[in-house]
Amino acid sequence: MSETSVLLQPTVLGAIELTNRLVMAPLTRCRAGAGNVPTDLMGEYYRQRASAGLIISEATQIMPEGQGYPNTPGIYNEAQIAGWRKITDAVHAAGGKIVLQLWHVGRVSHSSFQPHGALPVAPSAIAIVGEGRDAAFKKVPFETPRALDAAEIPEIVKVYELAAHHAIAAGFDGVEIHAANGYLLDQFLRDGSNHRSDQYGGSIENRARFLMDVVDAVTAAVGADRVGLRISPLQPANGMSDSDPWATFSQVVRAVDAYKLAYLHVAGMGVDQPGAAGPAFDLNALRPLWSGKMMVNYHYDQARAEAAVQDGHADVVAFGVPFIANPDLVNRFRLDAPLNAADANTFYGGDAKGYTDYPVYLS
Numbered sequence: 001m002s003e004t005s006v007l008l009q010p011t012v013l014g015a016i017e018l019t020n021r022l023v024m025a026p027l028t029r030c031r032a033g034a035g036n037v038p039t040d041l042m043g044e045y046y047r048q049r050a051s052a053g054l055i056i057s058e059a060t061q062i063m064p065e066g067q068g069y070p071n072t073p074g075i076y077n078e079a080q081i082a083g084w085r086k087i088t089d090a091v092h093a094a095g096g097k098i099v100l101q102l103w104h105v106g107r108v109s110h111s112s113f114q115p116h117g118a119l120p121v122a123p124s125a126i127a128i129v130g131e132g133r134d135a136a137f138k139k140v141p142f143e144t145p146r147a148l149d150a151a152e153i154p155e156i157v158k159v160y161e162l163a164a165h166h167a168i169a170a171g172f173d174g175v176e177i178h179a180a181n182g183y184l185l186d187q188f189l190r191d192g193s194n195h196r197s198d199q200y201g202g203s204i205e206n207r208a209r210f211l212m213d214v215v216d217a218v219t220a221a222v223g224a225d226r227v228g229l230r231i232s233p234l235q236p237a238n239g240m241s242d243s244d245p246w247a248t249f250s251q252v253v254r255a256v257d258a259y260k261l262a263y264l265h266v267a268g269m270g271v272d273q274p275g276a277a278g279p280a281f282d283l284n285a286l287r288p289l290w291s292g293k294m295m296v297n298y299h300y301d302q303a304r305a306e307a308a309v310q311d312g313h314a315d316v317v318a319f320g321v322p323f324i325a326n327p328d329l330v331n332r333f334r335l336d337a338p339l340n341a342a343d344a345n346t347f348y349g350g351d352a353k354g355y356t357d358y359p360v361y362l363s
């Protein structure tokens with residue numbers, strides 16, 4: 001790839017200046033310490049990847065009830081903020097930018113994660129079919145969640161707002177609202193998991209109300225130009241489905257567009273399983289509905305990423321697994337260097353192995 005490649009050109013996402021168009025996708029690695037506090041090892045991992053134009057942090061629970069996997073970091077207390085502060089300082093010292101992904105897993109959680117062993121919460125009392133993980137990472141059947149009372153939802157919106165403040169206090173350049181992959185906000189958006197008959201269910205406007213309220217609160221808290229939104233309209237994981245994904249997500253994208261966010265992040269999971277989450281559509285059809293910057297993701301390589309930006313389908317491209325295995329992915333693309341293969345056995349949990357020990361390319 002030549003130095004003039006569009007992927008190596010700087011750009012701006014809202015208030016965040018990127019030195020290139022390659023973004024590290026959010027990647028849960030389950031290596032937080034006691035109390036779900038970020039560790040120095042996590043700091044080393046992110047520092048190694050600071051040549052990405054932007055790092056999106058691993059999903060980070062906004063409150064204890066939002067946790068669904070062991071050793072995922074939080075952003076709801078002083079120790080967690082202090083732990084993250086060391087990481088953002090390390091990334092910034094290395095010339096990088098980093099935003100925090102705000103997360104509540106909803107019904108993907110298990111009572112073993114919940115304060116007082118309560119049931120996980122969701123829009124409706126509908127269990128995911130299949131097995132999830134408990135707090136010991138043991139496979140267990142998903143539980144039937146408790147449907148949130150309407151009065152509880154504004155309280156969770158406030159928690160998102162507080163978490164966004166915490167992220168800025170921890171030195172992040174912004175936040176990404178995680179409304180993808182079948183977690184709480186996505187559970188509200190799609191009619192397979194949201195059977196409510198109040199103001200948070202039924203019409204698309206009602207199903208999107210929780211997300212819109214979160215967008216409203218978080219943008220008011222930290223500025224829209226420091227807020228991104230992630231959606232995955234065709235993702236079937238975590239039991240997700242929608243009777244009309246195009247109607248749902250085109251309306252959501254149009255509505256959020258008015259907020260002038262830093263970026264919209266469209267993850268393509270499910271495009272290779274047509275119809276698994278409802279009638280499929282071409283994700284590029286969302287592009288004309290969004291007046292701001294667009295980030296795309298899912299199985300991109302250098303050539304496809306270059307084409308997506310050249311064709312105008314995207315402004316920046318996020319890479320997940322390639323950044324796990326190649327801390328110096330940007331340089332490898334620059335040099336047309338071969339890529340390390342990722343070891344999936346070390347994705348979730350463990351120590352430095354498969355985390356901070358991937359070699360950089362020596363030309």
Ligand SMILES: Cc1cc2nc3c(=O)[nH]c(=O)nc-3n(C[C@H](O)[C@H](O)[C@H](O)COP(=O)(O)O)c2cc1C
Pocket residue numbers: 025026027028029057058059101178180181230267297298299300318319320321322347348
């Ligand atoms: C180990 C692992 C952890 C992930 N964790 C998250 C996460 O915390 N938040 C999220 O939105 N997506 C998460 N994803 C999805 C990735 O962000 C990305 O969408 C996916 O890997 C596809 O991109 P890729 O083909 O470039 O890897 C995860 C994926 C993997 C493989």
